Amino acid sequence: MNDMSQAAPTADGRKIGGVLMEMKNITLRFGGVKAITDISFDIREGEIRAIIGPNGAGKSSMLNVISGFYTPQEGEVWFRGQRRQPMKPYEVARQGIARTFQNIALFDGMTVLDNIMTGRLTMMKSGLLAQALWWGRAEAEEVAHRAQVEKIIDFLEIQAIRKTPVGRLPYGLKKRVELARALAAEPKLLLLDEPMAGMNVEEKEDMSRFILDVNDEFGTTIALIEHDMGVVMDLSDRVVVMDYGKKIGDGTPAEVRANQDVIDAYLGVAHD
Amino acid sequence: MFYREAGDFKTSYRDDGQTFPIRFDRYRYYAVLVFGFVVLPFLLNDYWTNAVFVPFLIYAIAAIGLNILVGYCGQLSLGTGGFMAVGAYACYKLTTAFPDVNIVFHILGAGIVTALVGMLFGLPSLRIKGFYLAVATLAAQFFLVWLFNRVPWFYNYSASGQISMPERTVLGIPVTGASVAPWAGYLVCLVFAVALAWMARNLTRGSVGRRWMAIRDMDIAAEIIGVNPLKAKLTAFAVSSFYVGIAGALFFSVYLGAVEVGEAFGIQKSFAVLFMIIIGGLGSIFGSFAGAAFMVVLPVMIKLVLVDTLGWPTDLGAHIQLMVVGALIIVFLIAEPHGMAQLWRLTKEKLRLWPFPH
Numbered sequence: 001m002n003d004m005s006q007a008a009p010t011a012d013g014r015k016i017g018g019v020l021m022e023m024k025n026i027t028l029r030f031g032g033v034k035a036i037t038d039i040s041f042d043i044r045e046g047e048i049r050a051i052i053g054p055n056g057a058g059k060s061s062m063l064n065v066i067s068g069f070y071t072p073q074e075g076e077v078w079f080r081g082q083r084r085q086p087m088k089p090y091e092v093a094r095q096g097i098a099r100t101f102q103n104i105a106l107f108d109g110m111t112v113l114d115n116i117m118t119g120r121l122t123m124m125k126s127g128l129l130a131q132a133l134w135w136g137r138a139e140a141e142e143v144a145h146r147a148q149v150e151k152i153i154d155f156l157e158i159q160a161i162r163k164t165p166v167g168r169l170p171y172g173l174k175k176r177v178e179l180a181r182a183l184a185a186e187p188k189l190l191l192l193d194e195p196m197a198g199m200n201v202e203e204k205e206d207m208s209r210f211i212l213d214v215n216d217e218f219g220t221t222i223a224l225i226e227h228d229m230g231v232v233m234d235l236s237d238r239v240v241v242m243d244y245g246k247k248i249g250d251g252t253p254a255e256v257r258a259n260q261d262v263i264d265a266y267l268g269v270a271h272d
Numbered sequence: 273m274f275y276r277e278a279g280d281f282k283t284s285y286r287d288d289g290q291t292f293p294i295r296f297d298r299y300r301y302y303a304v305l306v307f308g309f310v311v312l313p314f315l316l317n318d319y320w321t322n323a324v325f326v327p328f329l330i331y332a333i334a335a336i337g338l339n340i341l342v343g344y345c346g347q348l349s350l351g352t353g354g355f356m357a358v359g360a361y362a363c364y365k366l367t368t369a370f371p372d373v374n375i376v377f378h379i380l381g382a383g384i385v386t387a388l389v390g391m392l393f394g395l396p397s398l399r400i401k402g403f404y405l406a407v408a409t410l411a412a413q414f415f416l417v418w419l420f421n422r423v424p425w426f427y428n429y430s431a432s433g434q435i436s437m438p439e440r441t442v443l444g445i446p447v448t449g450a451s452v453a454p455w456a457g458y459l460v461c462l463v464f465a466v467a468l469a470w471m472a473r474n475l476t477r478g479s480v481g482r483r484w485m486a487i488r489d490m491d492i493a494a495e496i497i498g499v500n501p502l503k504a505k506l507t508a509f510a511v512s513s514f515y516v517g518i519a520g521a522l523f524f525s526v527y528l529g530a531v532e533v534g535e536a537f538g539i540q541k542s543f544a545v546l547f548m549i550i551i552g553g554l555g556s557i558f559g560s561f562a563g564a565a566f567m568v569v570l571p572v573m574i575k576l577v578l579v580d581t582l583g584w585p586t587d588l589g590a591h592i593q594l595m596v597v598g599a600l601i602i603v604f605l606i607a608e609p610h611g612m613a614q615l616w617r618l619t620k621e622k623l624r625l626w627p628f629p630h
Contacts, residue, residue: 088495090495090499090501093495093497093498098497105490105496106490107488108489108490109489110486121483122497122498126478126479131480132471132475138474138478142478142479143285143286146285182497185497
């Protein structure tokens with residue numbers, strides 16, 4: 001992990017491609033409150049992009065704009081070279097954007113396997129009647145997707161809990177299952193909302209390894225929000241810093257660390 | 273023959289996904305099927321058919337239907353009685369309009385009509401949840417009963433306002449009407465119940481079922497992984513109503529023969545089926561059967577023991593039955609919210625280790 005932080009985005013052999021997603025002059029208001037003010041940034045194909053900032057800076061709102069929960073009042077969202085019209089979250093999912101939540105949002109009544117299988121629902125097309133009769137496409141589809149899901153289960157090392165109901169799992173594993181569900185969708189862009197919140201050091205290291213591996217092996221573009229600065233600086237290629245709904249910094253971890261506005265936002269400014 | 277997985281290795285995902293992964297379970301299930309189809313028809317007399325087996329199978333179908341909606345998709349409904357009435361009246365209208373078509377198609381047709389009506393009343397579910405949705409479906413219950421009472425076209429302008437089933441045959445054997453043999457009606461219900469239960473199992477283990485359960489467990493997360501909530505909820509309403517409609521059609525045509533809508537399909541029916549799935553187990557096909565069996569057998573048992581054996585008055589027996597059901601619902605809600613199906617599951621987990629639990 002340490003060599004990553006020193007490396008320039010392309011120095012470790014990964015390919016950073018063109019712009020995958022671009023936010024242009026996004027402004028989001030809730031009534032009179034401006035959650036996001038005129039923010040622009042882009043996410044390039046294959047990179048790990050972090051969004052950081054103090055509490056209440058508008059990071060989660062930004063993620064919600066990307067995943068379609070909120071529609072910004074002003075500004076444009078461009079995804080894969082096309083301007084995105086306001087759409088429902090499930091339509092965004094079908095475009096290839098998956099996400100995890102700050103507070104785990106798994107389906108507690110279902111097993112780990114079923115939870116991860118839900119990640120592939122957008123790809124499962126067999127009709128109601130075929131499913132009811134478990135005939136033709138329905139079974140073949142189920143088996144094919146199961147095989148894909150098993151690869152992800154292997155990848156994230158959760159074989160042992162495959163058939164455990166999610167409600168019974170400890171917190172760290174739940175986070176991993178949630179990542180598995182998002183990965184099962186084979187997303188172009190993966191959004192992680194505080195993937196390491198509430199974890200101890202070992203769990204954080206595991207999760208960091210998985211995030212790097214996902215990026216490396218699947219070439220998945222990742223945008224993440226995280227409070228642990230060490231993790232952010234180590235993992236990400238570029239960082240956006242937000243404060244009070246405004247963008248105050250954007251660049252590589254080293255650039256951001258040297259940015260006076262960022263230091264002020266985090267450490268406070270002396271008033272005289 | 274012991275109840276355990278040891279030595280029973282699955283080598284394909286297809287095997288791993290089957291309904292009864294444990295061999296002993298599978299054989300037990302086949303044994304029950306053979307007994308139900310081959311042995312029972314010869315043993316049944318009029319009393320046991322009409323008091324226990326036919327109502328059990330019909331209620332089981334209705335309970336599976338309601339369980340799909342409430343237990344799997346998490347949408348509370350109190351309109352079951354009304355939807356059963358839709359099935360009954362659709363079956364009646366179809367069979368009187370096309371007397372030459374086989375009754376089986378009429379019953380299926382009644383299911384389809386009910387599915388459409390159910391989707392219509394399921395539309396509010398996109399906006400309202402939980403108890404508020406229950407109230408909306410309650411409106412469906414009262415509206416539908418009112419409709420079938422007030423619009424003479426539904427009961428073919430008969431003087432009594434009732435509908436009564438003419439004799440219909442399957443393969444030359446009468447299955448409805450006055451001269452039906454006990455085993456014939458029973459077998460029709462059994463075929464429907466087994467086929468529908470099998471289909472429900474298939475639906476709930478595949479992608480359709482996962483969409484429903486995702487909506488049930490966390491609708492926001494379901495939407496973020498690409499589930500269209502409107503579509504998922506409406507398919508649940510449609511499939512659920514299809515089952516309930518078939519149950520209503522069978523209830524009217526095979527079981528009762530003649531129906532007055534307020535009496536047969538009133539709000540009590542909605543609650544009875546809801547109790548069945550609560551006691552039996554929400555989100556379980558087996559639980560639907562267990563709950564239906566329980567609610568059908570309990571009054572028969574109470575009558576047999578208290579009234580016939582101990583000689584207590586009939587009305588006292590009826591009141592005790594109400595009290596027992598009420599008490600049991602409270603007990604189940606507190607002690608085991610997942611119902612008899614969960615008790616069964618726990619028993620099976622214990623059985624796996626028996627007789628060496630350590």
